[in-house]
Amino acid sequence: MEKYKEIIEILQKQKTIAPPESLTDHLMKRLPDQYPSIVFVAASFVHNLYRHALEPDSDSANGLTRRECSFYFFITGLFYLIIGIILMMGLQGVNTSITAMEWIKLQPHLTIGTAIWLLALGLVLMLNGRSGIMAARYGTMLYFLFAVVNGILMRNYIHFPFSSMFIIGFVGTSVLMGFMLTHAVKKVELRSI
Numbered sequence: 277m278e279k280y281k282e283i284i285e286i287l288q289k290q291k292t293i294a295p296p297e298s299l300t301d302h303l304m305k306r307l308p309d310q311y312p313s314i315v316f317v318a319a320s321f322v323h324n325l326y327r328h329a330l331e332p333d334s335d336s337a338n339g340l341t342r343r344e345c346s347f348y349f350f351i352t353g354l355f356y357l358i359i360g361i362i363l364m365m366g367l368q369g370v371n372t373s374i375t376a377m378e379w380i381k382l383q384p385h386l387t388i389g390t391a392i393w394l395l396a397l398g399l400v401l402m403l404n405g406r407s408g409i410m411a412a413r414y415g416t417m418l419y420f421l422f423a424v425v426n427g428i429l430m431r432n433y434i435h436f437p438f439s440s441m442f443i444i445g446f447v448g449t450s451v452l453m454g455f456m457l458t459h460a461v462k463k464v465e466l467r468s469i
Contacts, residue, residue, distance in 0.1 A: 341467075342401055342408065345460045349398030349412070352453055353391045360387035379433040386426060393419065394457075401461075412461045416454055423450035 277284070363384035397415040401408045427447030434443065 342405075342464055345412070345464045346398040346402035348457060348460050349394050349401060352457060353394035353398060356387050356391035356394060360384045360391055363387060379430060390419065390422065401464075409461060409465050413458070413465065416458045416461060419457075420451060420454045423447055423454060426450075 361384075367381055367384060393415065397412050400415075401412040404411070424447060427443050427450075430446070431440070431443050
């Protein structure tokens with residue numbers, strides 16, 4: 277302690293100041309919660325994906341990057357995952373003998389499967405080069421095919437007023453999302469040529 281004797285003397289000569297009584301409360305309010313809410317975790321995850329998507333790829337050409345395109349797949353997959361979980365929770369208590377219910381009760385599982393498929397395509401697209409782009413293109417075509425076949429099969433089971441409008445909307449939005457993903461993959465493919 278002899279080495280620090282001068283510093284200790286300077287500190288001992290300083291006037292002692294009492295901190296304000298609200299200092300502890302003020303500091304504790306600024307600390308994050310130990311267990312953040314699910315909304316905060318999900319928002320943070322999406323924000324980090326978006327931030328990562330905007331990082332430049334190795335080449336500096338203009339246009340859509342593989343990371344941006346994979347972000348689109350991740351967001352679409354996250355959408356399907358949320359819808360699948362909500363459907364699963366909502367249809368959990370439904371128990372009827374109508375044959376249509378068997379197909380409707382299968383939809384949450386198909387939706388979660390679609391989410392996993394799109395998330396996997398986004399990951400492959402981000403990690404691989406040319407082969408990832410090809411996998412995303414063919415994987416999106418399979419997504420198109422699955423959406424249309426699911427709608428056609430649903431039409432055979434659901435017979436209520438305006439069911440055709442519901443099915444057209446269901447299949448149409450899926451196809452529209454697939455079209456947008458295909459367009460994004462095509463932009464990335466043109467960029468990498």
